[in-house]
Every structure is written in C-alpha cells, then in structure tokens.
Amino acid sequence: MGMDGVSERFRSIRDRLTALGLFDGDSLVMLPVDGGRVVLDSAGNEAHTDIFDGLPAGMAVLTAGQYARRYAAGGGTIRASTDDTAQMFGARVRCVDAPAGDAPAFLLKDLGFVVTGRFENELVAACILMEKMCMACLLSPVLGGLKPLSGPLCALEHAVYLKKYSRPSRLASQGGESRTAPAAAVADLPQRQAVIEYGKRLVRERLIQATWGNVSVRLDEERFLITPSGVDYDRIRPEEVVEVRVADGDYPEGLHPSSERRLHQLIYQRRRDVGAVIHTHSAACQVFAACRQGLNAPGMDCPCAGYAVSGSKKLAENVAAVMAAHDGCVMANHGFVAAGDSLETALARAIEAEKAACGLLSAI
Numbered sequence: 001m002g003m004d005g006v007s008e009r010f011r012s013i014r015d016r017l018t019a020l021g022l023f024d025g026d027s028l029v030m031l032p033v034d035g036g037r038v039v040l041d042s043a044g045n046e047a048h049t050d051i052f053d054g055l056p057a058g059m060a061v062l063t064a065g066q067y068a069r070r071y072a073a074g075g076g077t078i079r080a081s082t083d084d085t086a087q088m089f090g091a092r093v094r095c096v097d098a099p100a101g102d103a104p105a106f107l108l109k110d111l112g113f114v115v116t117g118r119f120e121n122e123l124v125a126a127c128i129l130m131e132k133m134c135m136a137c138l139l140s141p142v143l144g145g146l147k148p149l150s151g152p153l154c155a156l157e158h159a160v161y162l163k164k165y166s167r168p169s170r171l172a173s174q175g176g177e178s179r180t181a182p183a184a185a186v187a188d189l190p191q192r193q194a195v196i197e198y199g200k201r202l203v204r205e206r207l208i209q210a211t212w213g214n215v216s217v218r219l220d221e222e223r224f225l226i227t228p229s230g231v232d233y234d235r236i237r238p239e240e241v242v243e244v245r246v247a248d249g250d251y252p253e254g255l256h257p258s259s260e261r262r263l264h265q266l267i268y269q270r271r272r273d274v275g276a277v278i279h280t281h282s283a284a285c286q287v288f289a290a291c292r293q294g295l296n297a298p299g300m301d302c303p304c305a306g307y308a309v310s311g312s313k314k315l316a317e318n319v320a321a322v323m324a325a326h327d328g329c330v331m332a333n334h335g336f337v338a339a340g341d342s343l344e345t346a347l348a349r350a351i352e353a354e355k356a357a358c359g360l361l362s363a364i
Contacts (some may be wrong), residue, residue, distance in 0.1 A: 005033075009120060021061065028041060028062040030052045030058075030061070030177070055114075059361055062114045065134075068130060072113065076095055076107075080132075081136060093113075108146075119210060181224075194217060195217055196236050199214075199233040200234060202235050203284070207351070221246065224246060224268055227242075227258050246265060246269055260315075260316070278339075280354070284358040302336070304330040
C-alpha cells in the first residue's frame with residue numbers, strides 16, 4: 001500500500017476513534033506502507049518515534065479514552081474479565097514502559113494504551129475493548145470487584161478467535177474473503193433485512209463492536225432468523241442471515257449462524273410471547289457482567305445468569321433459565337440479553353438497560 005492508501009486508512013481510523021472519544025492530539029497510528037511501516041501523528045503527518053519499534057505487527061495505535069487515561073496513570077496489569085477481551089487479548093494486558101513482543105495490547109503508564117491489529121476493524125475494536133477494560137477496572141470496586149476468567153480459558157478463547165472467529169473479517173480486509181454465493185431469491189426477505197438493520201443500529205447505539213453480539217427474530221412457532229457468525233454488521237447479506245429451527249437448533253448446511261444460536265433457540269422455546277432477542281456487549285452492562293452482578297433499577301429487574309463458556313450449551317441453559325421469567329439478563333463475564341415481542345421492543349430494552357447501568361455506576 002502506497003502513501004495515498006495510508007492517508008485514506010489513517011483518516012478512516014482517526015474519524016472512527018474520534019467519534020468514540022478515543023483519539024486526541026497525543027494519539028499515534030502505525031500503518032504498513034510499501035513493505036515497511038510509517039507512524040503518523042494525530043494530524044496525519046509522519047512522526048519520528050521509536051514507540052512502536054518493538055512490535056512485529058504492521059498496524060498499531062497509541063491512544064486513550066477517559067477511563068484508559070485515568071487507569072494508566074496508576075499502572076498495573078489488567079486481567080480479562082469478559083469473554084470478548086479474553087478472545088482479543090488473552091488472559092491479561094501488562095503495563096510496560098515500552099511495548100515489545102507479539103502481545104496484542106499494552107498499557108503505558110501515564111500515556112494510555114497501545115493495541116495492534118491485523119485489519120482496521122480489529123484495530124478499532126481493540127481500542128474500544130481496552131477502554132471498556134479500563135472502565136471496568138475503575139468502576140468495579142463498587143460492585144464487589146472484577147471476577148477474572150481463568151488463564152487457560154482465556155488462552156483457549158484467544159486461540160479460537162485468532163484461528164476462526166475473526167476469519168471472515170480478516171479475509172474481507174485482505175480482499176480474499178470466501179462467502180456464500182448470492183441467492184437468486186431468498187425467502188423472508190423483509191425479516192432478513194430487519195435483522196441486518198437492527199444489527200447496524202446496535203453498532204450505531206454503541207451496544208456492540210466488531211462482530212460481537214447478535215440479533216434474531218422469530219418467523220413463526222417453528223423458525224427464527226439470526227445473524228451469521230464473524231461477519232461485520234455492515235457486510236451481512238440477506239442470504240447469510242440464518243434460519244434456525246426452534247425445536248432443535250438445526251440450520252441449513254453451509255451456513256454459519258451466530259455461535260450463540262442455542263441461547264436464542266432456548267429463549268424462543270420457553271417464551272412463546274418473545275418475537276425477538278438481542279445480545280449486546282455494551283460498556284456499562286459489561287461492568288456488571290464482569291462483576292457477576294445483576295442489574296436492578298426502578299422498573300427493571302435483570303438478574304445475572306451464571307457463567308459458562310461463550311457459545312456453549314451450558315451458557316444457553318443458564319441464560320434461558322433467567323429469561324423464562326425476565327425480559328433482560330446480565331450474562332456473567334459476557335454481556336447482556338434483551339427480549340421482546342418485536343425487534344424494536346428488544347432494542348429499546350437493551351438501550352434502557354445500558355442507560356440504567358450507566359446511571360447506577362455514576363450514582364455510586
């Protein structure tokens with residue numbers, strides 16, 4: 001990639017991080033160029049610094065949000081307490097004087113953090129997750145403290161993410177994606193388009209990032225539609241939205257539904273009044289998840305479902321047991337689930353839960 005391409009990619013990264021409050025005058029971006037690497041300052045000018053010299057990665061960002069800047073002032077290792085951070089970063093993120101080695105992220109005392117990425121969406125998602133991790137570390141003491149995941153489990157989650165979970169997005173970024181061929185006609189097109197649109201709305205509402213989270217809608221007593229696994233929400237095509245059977249979770253061969261399809265399936269089985277389910281990874285709700293605490297506010301009762309490995313049958317059973325009598329549920333070390341008679345209702349409940357979590361955390 002030449003400098004014209006570098007400038008375009010830099011502007012995209014800068015604009016996206018600025019909108020998230022994760023880019024300021026001290027931020028630096030490293031990008032690959034003509035077989036080498038170039039570092040750009042916040043204005044897009046070439047910067048002369050050795051801060052990224054110890055990293056083998058081709059893409060990296062030095063930046064900080066309000067929570068990362070506060071947390072980095074004190075230093076200290078962060079241990080992964082949610083599945084998404086374990087998947088992206090492994091068991092921990094160390095605080096160092098200078099980043100070096102192939103770790104995907106580092107805290108830098110008094111500066112913020114450095115994250116690396118294999119493609120732009122991963123780089124931006126890593127910045128979001130680092131800020132969320134720092135937020136959880138700072139606010140968790142009022143909820144009883146973080147409940148970190150075990151080292152071996154984090155190592156496994158990270159390995160699966162690198163090998164499988166991010167593969168569609170990585171291939172797309174390299175121009176070599178392999179996806180199902182477009183269908184000449186697709187059944188239930190309006191509902192498929194609605195699932196895609198609500199996934200995009202979750203991104204706009206900052207309730208999810210990258211490909212984490214999922215959306216489903218019931219078609220009838222026997223079937224529901226769900227977002228595919230590992231595809232960025234702005235790239236999902238109608239034929240990639242997967243039809244799943246409520247009775248047994250089966251789906252057409254060759255398609256790849258969200259890894260949490262069992263969770264949606266069991267909710268539909270137990271709640272015939274539910275027409276849509278939305279699973280989020282929003283920042284404030286994830287503080288409650290990282291502390292394994294339910295979310296209780298006026299007019300809102302969202303218990304915390306016990307922890308189980310992401311995508312597992314046990315996780316689906318734990319969440320469905322709570323959702324049998326509730327419209328919202330905190331998923332321990334994971335995220336949040338909202339259900340409703342429609343996608344609009346489920347989304348409204350997810351948004352309200354995040355607002356309530358923010359209010360409770362700010363009031364304590």
